[in-house]
Amino acid sequence: MQAKAWAGAMVVVGGGRYGQIALKRLKKRVSLVVEPDPGPELESAGTAIWRADGLEAARQMLSSGSPPSHIIPTLPKHLLAGWLRLELANMQPEELDMPDGLLAGLDAFQYPAPGTVYLSLADFICPDDCPEPADYCSKTGEPRGRALYDRLRGLELCGISLGVLRSHQLAPGVGGLKSAEMLELRNSIRAKAGKWLIATACKCHGVAQLLRFH
Numbered sequence: 001m002q003a004k005a006w007a008g009a010m011v012v013v014g015g016g017r018y019g020q021i022a023l024k025r026l027k028k029r030v031s032l033v034v035e036p037d038p039g040p041e042l043e044s045a046g047t048a049i050w051r052a053d054g055l056e057a058a059r060q061m062l063s064s065g066s067p068p069s070h071i072i073p074t075l076p077k078h079l080l081a082g083w084l085r086l087e088l089a090n091m092q093p094e095e096l097d098m099p100d101g102l103l104a105g106l107d108a109f110q111y112p113a114p115g116t117v118y119l120s121l122a123d124f125i126c127p128d129d130c131p132e133p134a135d136y137c138s139k140t141g142e143p144r145g146r147a148l149y150d151r152l153r154g155l156e157l158c159g160i161s162l163g164v165l166r167s168h169q170l171a172p173g174v175g176g177l178k179s180a181e182m183l184e185l186r187n188s189i190r191a192k193a194g195k196w197l198i199a200t201a202c203k204c205h206g207v208a209q210l211l212r213f214h
Contacts, residue, residue, distance in 0.1 A: 001032075001050045001052070003065070005031060005032050005050070006032050006061050006066075006067070007066035007068070008068070009068055009069060010026060010031065010070045010176060011031065011070070011071055012032070012033040013033075013072065013073050013074065014033075014075030014076075015074075016035075016074065016075070018074040019042070019072075020045065021173065022171070026072075026170060026174060031047070031048065032047065032068075033048070033049055034049075034050045034054050034057040034058075035051065035054075036052060036054075054075045054079065055079065055083055055086055058083045061179075062083070062087070062183060062186075067183070070177060070178055071177050071179060071182070072174065072175070073200070078200065078207050078209055079177075079200075080182065080185075081095075081211060083182070084163075084211065088186065088190065091189070091190070091193060091213040092213070093211050093214075094211065094212050096195065096210040097115065098116075098209075102160075102197075103117060103119070103155070105151075105156075106148070106155070107151070108148060108151065109123055117209075118205075119148060119199075119201065119205065119207065120204060120205045121148055122137070122139075122205075126204070129173040130173055130204075137204075144204065147202075148202065148203060148204055149165075149167075149201040149203070152164040152197075152206065152208070155197070160196065160210070161188075161192060161197070162196070162197050163188070163189065163197065163198045165178075165181050165199070165201075166181075166201065175202050193213045193214055194213065195211070196213060197209075198210075
């Protein structure tokens, strides 16, 4: 796949249900969708498809010198952490278990999975088209308080560096990572090995993993 297919544009990584929702809401703002096994609905959407593994495609796009403006992760894994493990393979990254209580200061609901913690400020299922209002929850109307990405960035963890990227809302219910911010985080890790809390979050929801780089 040639770099001009994604240079300076939005790219959806993952062509399942949420990837197709992103395509419908962003329309012509998306130039490419990455999906190794596209179904008929995706193939008929009219957007160029790159049949490739999502993490490997992200590595190639961000290493190309002409990266996308945004990468919209809609695959069932933590794209940021997976991409960093590929991109910084020479630093022998390893996934660490998240210690109990490490994220206790967030004041957020936590849903642990092997090697991963999913985070939410809501104890209910949010609508998939939330417009992410500035100060209140669109479902309850109650004040939201401090955004989750700010809460994560404000953690003070002994011996652990913070690699927290905001998922920027691009359309109702659709968030994306800025390529420039991903590359800046990569460079920070290159300059400082050790334990890193790698997290992606919007105002209300997030995912975090603990990685060690040697």
